[in-house]
Amino acid sequence: MTAEPVERLRKRDSAATRAAILQAARRRFASEPFEQVGVRDVAAEAGVDAALIARYFGSKEDLFHAVVNDCPQASEAWAGDRATFGRRAAEKVASKGGPDGAFEGIFIALRSTASPRASEISREAMKRHMLEPLAQWLGGDDAEVRARLLLAYFMGGVVSRAMAPEDNATNQAMLDRLAEDMQRVVDGR
């Protein structure tokens, strides 16, 4: 058998490759800690050579920076009816934050807390793209405090979910109370 030349999935397109890397990296960083994500894994998931990551983004740290600062519609995560925010957020927790993007930044921030370098980067992005818009959406005097609290409860729910993955009545009951408490924070009660 002669070595047939590999037919490329994507035609030569730097923008598309860059985007593919970015998307794959986003998924990886959302499900594993920063240091645990290998550039080869990201490259494989993007269908791309590992060296291209260095070419397009510089270092792995720079890639992480690009990922957390590329959130097209992060502020749309909590958009919608104020009265149903608690329930909607709890459902996001229940679904373990599927592939739909806006809440993905929260998972990335959650995973990167252990790494000094990554948490420094994601902290600022989190502040700019999540906390501040959320606080503005909430409104009121202690909006900043309530935004922090909402995120804390959300992340706590996510971690608790990850630690008890079964779908039983206890889990559902906890999510209901979580929704209730988050709604109270939104309402400013």
Added chain:
Amino acid sequence: MTAEPVERLRKRDSAATRAAILQAARRRFASEPFEQVGVRDVAAEAGVDAALIARYFGSKEDLFHAVVNDCPQASEAWAGDRATFGRRAAEKVASKGGPDGAFEGIFIALRSTASPRASEISREAMKRHMLEPLAQWLGGDDAEVRARLLLAYFMGGVVSRAMAPEDNATNQAMLDRLAEDMQRVVDGR
């Protein structure tokens, strides 16, 4: 200078070295994800050769198992006045869970969520040594749900703290509300 034979800190004492390894590993696993903790780091912190870890505990995974299942007084963490539980827990969150041991298990569970192998191990230990005793301490019908919720809020607070390490008024206000909500869960309101 002649190479003076290294004078050992500890006399030959397998029990003591085992304990030293266990303690060092506990600290490491509480501050870094499972895969990120190196056996050489643990050994260095314990003042011990890395090969001894393999000898005494088998694999790194076995060491982790030994760590999370060796919690002498885990259930004393929430012992004390029921009426002040919320405030005491919030103070633990504020102090970023210092070296005092009982809450350390929570940090370990928090860090290990990303690793499939480690989270499986810590999940069961968490259940046996934290959730169930806490639920029993709480009492009442939905004790299990409230225990899960308390742990979720606690961990959420810890993560939120890690993401905004400054000690400012916003932080304190958030911890106050956290204490308030946790106390409500304890009181069963």
Added chain:
DNA sequence: AGAGTTTGTCAACAGTTGTTGACTTACAAA
């Protein structure tokens, strides 16, 4: 068509990882 630039490929680097096995030292029983 030819030159020049962009895009992708490949192999190698130095460093780290968990784990193993052979080795020397220290201690206790005889």
Added chain:
DNA sequence: TTTGTAAGTCAACAACTGTTGACAAACTCT
């Protein structure tokens, strides 16, 4: 003192990490 075993040391292993630079292929302009 000799002997047997427990405790500790050391070097090496294969596999993996992020990053680099040389190279080949494909596209764009003249």
